Amino acid sequence: MRQVAEPPAGSTAPRRYGNRPTMKDVAARAGVGLKTVSRVVNGEPGVTPDTERRVREAITALGFRRNDSARILRKGRTASVGLVLEDLADPFYGPLSRAVEEVARAHGALLINGSSAEDPEREQELVLALCARRVDGLVIIPAGDDHRYLEPELAAGVATVFVDRPAALIEADAVLSDSFGGARDGVAHLIAHGHRRIGFLGDRPRIHTAAERLRGYRAAMAGAGLPVDPSWVSLGPTDPARVRAAALAMLDGDPPVTALFAGNNRVTVTVVRVLAGRPRPVALVGFDDFELADLLSPAVTVVAQDAARLGGTAARTLFRRLETAGAATGPGTPAPEPRRVVLPTRLIVRGSGEIPPPAGA
Amino acid sequence: MRQVAEPPAGSTAPRRYGNRPTMKDVAARAGVGLKTVSRVVNGEPGVTPDTERRVREAITALGFRRNDSARILRKGRTASVGLVLEDLADPFYGPLSRAVEEVARAHGALLINGSSAEDPEREQELVLALCARRVDGLVIIPAGDDHRYLEPELAAGVATVFVDRPAALIEADAVLSDSFGGARDGVAHLIAHGHRRIGFLGDRPRIHTAAERLRGYRAAMAGAGLPVDPSWVSLGPTDPARVRAAALAMLDGDPPVTALFAGNNRVTVTVVRVLAGRPRPVALVGFDDFELADLLSPAVTVVAQDAARLGGTAARTLFRRLETAGAATGPGTPAPEPRRVVLPTRLIVRGSGEIPPPAGA
């Protein structure tokens, strides 16, 4: 049996939308003081069972629920964490978001989530909106390459951890995958299988991971004493049309590449489609694992990064910062140094990366 | 040149974490009244350029940013929407979340996001936490089968739209896919290709979509005058081990099924793996499209639903409710009736659903 608040009978004042009963209303109905209601609502001791029962009855009858906006204002902590990523719809960010959420939940915090759509201005707008909401901390997958706008916020104590890509022009914690090492190992794998002309298809060079993976590609080629023809490198937006055109140009080059390294999962998926339409097998290694990669033919060899671990590590770093900050209230406590964590990648051999170059090449 | 707040020199009081300057501090530094600062911060008219400049200087010097917690408390609207879904990491919810976010953003609202992990208690906990935060509205993909806990909140005017699955035991807006019709059409497609023994692998029967899809399966079979052997139907958790075992039992039955209908994308992916390990081709139609379904061999025929449209429609319904509620402040305005929107599904023919039964069957 659940009772619901009645609209005040005969009230002439327009019922404002969202006009909910307050602790004051509950106190009046239960015939107690405001503080007693607060004690019951928050499970604080020092209320007789009989008083508590009266308060609870009033709460149910009025449909009261504590307004956390007021509580937050008074307490100064919002128990919420902001997560800014590139695109909620990108499968790479699903497990990452989930991992951040689980850690936040374990600390009693809610997650406020937003996409930058890879637009630096939108990133800034979103981050500052979250700061205005006084989130306790921020987990940011940055789109921009200048984060000085965050300086006043960091100075004010907003804990911030960058994930997947580091902050630019400011010092901040970062949790990254080893893009350089992963790409280098992936390309070296292709070289070990006999390839000498290898194409690199990546995201926009402004993006840190794209630049690092390109650097890894160049390092592997240089390490094997192989030249890199400029036509074998293409960086840009990851929309299918652009990637398809770039891949075809390399595959139909003179001489053509015999293998491709794809800089992230969006690129890999498009390359798989391109290769499926061509008769001659071409070797492929992709950065990022993706669902069903093992069931394609050939199955796709990838450099896997652990998105969930990336998110979980970032969130744990964030809450460690928050706890440190909470403890370090005494003057003269030095601000802890920004930490950079680099997680290893893992080469998963499945078939596409072990295709040898054609006999004539 | 950007200035940052200095810690108060020689302050003996412990610097509280998150101790930020307020409008009062800005007003004092600029030598103006509090209201003038408020005007500048909110871009309200009626401030001379010179006064405005002085205020802006103080803002920059102190690193001031408006505290939206206070603003929210006073204004009564939080400009935020809660989104409760099953699992942030499930690829089905990525585009859905993104669509909700875009609509919220267009209305100037932030998104507070959480996973129920398919646990009714966790759903309730999350939803009520969002209500305590006074979100303007809720988009819920429900895990539970009793939403009466929401009654006081709905009575208080929290706009709520259920997505993918309807609310249980309360009246509320819902935006759904046509699970019944989609499954019926998918199964009818298999029947049209000659199958008579078709297995159905679905999610837990408590979940509305799972029950509806099963109903669609039964309707298609009955419509073709085909019996359904109890051993051809398996509902339960979608973890790979359970689904694999259930699929194998049907494939190795006596007589075996010649085709499978998979109740959602998690099930389909596991069934694809099971079938990949078997010599004899078996027909398959899955509910939900998924990335790379077209590149598998055989490519997977699916009943597609539009997750982004589901989310977008739900969010637009939500904001329409909010605007109606905002306008209908006069007494006697009737509460608008809950609406149920059912979006059509689309059969995408790719190959796996057109495999005929073996000659002997």
Add this chain to the structure above:
DNA sequence: CTGAAAGCGCTTACAG
């Protein structure tokens, strides 16, 4: 054009 006072709904610090 400008600002002092009141109040949003809680919690804190204190007194009885």
Add this chain to the structure above:
DNA sequence: CTGAAAGCGCTTACAG
């Protein structure tokens, strides 16, 4: 065990 007063940082309603 209980409650009145002050205050969190803004906006609102009003007066000058």
